[in-house]
Amino acid sequence: MQNYSLTDTFIRPFDQGQEIALATSALKVFYDDHEALHGVSLPFERYKITALIGASGSGKSTFLRSLNRMNDTIEGTRVTGSIMYRGVDINSKQVDVYEMRKHIGMVFQRPNPFAKSIYDNITFAPRRFGEHNKEKLDQLVEQSLKDAALWDQVKDDLHQSGLALSGGQQQRLCIARAIAMKPDILLLDEPASALDPISTSTVEDTLLQLKDHYTIIIVTHNMQQAARISDYTAFFYSGTAIEYDETRKIFTRPKIKATEDYVSGHFG
Numbered sequence: 001m002q003n004y005s006l007t008d009t010f011i012r013p014f015d016q017g018q019e020i021a022l023a024t025s026a027l028k029v030f031y032d033d034h035e036a037l038h039g040v041s042l043p044f045e046r047y048k049i050t051a052l053i054g055a056s057g058s059g060k061s062t063f064l065r066s067l068n069r070m071n072d073t074i075e076g077t078r079v080t081g082s083i084m085y086r087g088v089d090i091n092s093k094q095v096d097v098y099e100m101r102k103h104i105g106m107v108f109q110r111p112n113p114f115a116k117s118i119y120d121n122i123t124f125a126p127r128r129f130g131e132h133n134k135e136k137l138d139q140l141v142e143q144s145l146k147d148a149a150l151w152d153q154v155k156d157d158l159h160q161s162g163l164a165l166s167g168g169q170q171q172r173l174c175i176a177r178a179i180a181m182k183p184d185i186l187l188l189d190e191p192a193s194a195l196d197p198i199s200t201s202t203v204e205d206t207l208l209q210l211k212d213h214y215t216i217i218i219v220t221h222n223m224q225q226a227a228r229i230s231d232y233t234a235f236f237y238s239g240t241a242i243e244y245d246e247t248r249k250i251f252t253r254p255k256i257k258a259t260e261d262y263v264s265g266h267f268g
């Protein structure tokens with residue numbers, strides 16, 4: 001891979017009045033002695049989709065996982081810097097991580113429904129957090145499945161196993177499960193990479209619908225996908241976010257040579 005200067009960065013400043021749902025400052029992640037992220041400062045605007053792009057190993061997933069403290073589960077991992085959410089630094093040790101994850105949910109690369117019914121997949125977390133009213137749970141299941149564009153396909157079969165659905169449907173079930181907790185922010189790590197083009201397209205449509213109510217941050221290797229669905233794009237290179245801007249600028253007039261080479265397919 002070609003080497004580019006890391007002193008050459010462009011992070012687009014935010015306009016006055018834009019509402020920031022989440023912002024990192026000088027975020028570093030260490031896996032034992034290895035510094036995998038070198039101080040990433042990025043804002044995420046409310047009700048927008050931000051794509052994180054970059055070559056394999058550039059740190060996108062490491063960064064995404066830090067945003068709801070999933071890296072805490074990896075032994076030997078240390079995260080420094082701040083992640084501001086509603087005036088609270090959620091990287092602080094005092095934060096109740098389980099409570100925080102109600103607000104910042106995550107969907108993984110491979111669809112991973114529980115080996116339970118569709119209904120139980122969606123109500124599992126709300127029940128654990130104390131919701132036992134059948135009528136409310138029924139409404140939650142219907143609304144979450146509608147928001148994830150799955151209701152029409154499964155409404156007569158809510159008690160069949162989530163594992164009996166197709167890959168694309170399973171991924172939408174995982175999105176429904178995440179939004180059943182009514183998070184503010186949805187983190188998605190390559191949610192369509194294991195899916196066929198038709199399922200990919202339905203998941204993309206679902207995300208575009210969801211951004212009316214959620215702030216979405218998505219890691220993707222698919223440049224067309226980033227261009228199709230995101231409002232903002234951050235380009236990761238060697239553990240640093242070296243360019244962040246409106247997606248249309250990243251894809252038409254990037255300011256940094258490494259970004260231009262990556263989006264035009266010249267490296268990575």
Ligand SMILES: Nc1ncnc2c1ncn2[C@@H]1O[C@H](COP(=O)(O)OP(=O)(O)OP(=O)(O)O)[C@@H](O)[C@H]1O
Nearest residue numbers: 031034036054055056057058059060061062063074
């Ligand atoms: N659990 C881990 N333990 C040790 N090092 C890790 C771990 N996860 C990632 N790394 C290292 O951190 C760096 C960034 O990896 P990361 O997976 O975040 O990159 P990525 O851009 O998401 O890559 P990909 O697109 O292949 O998923 C790499 O050097 C990787 O080897």
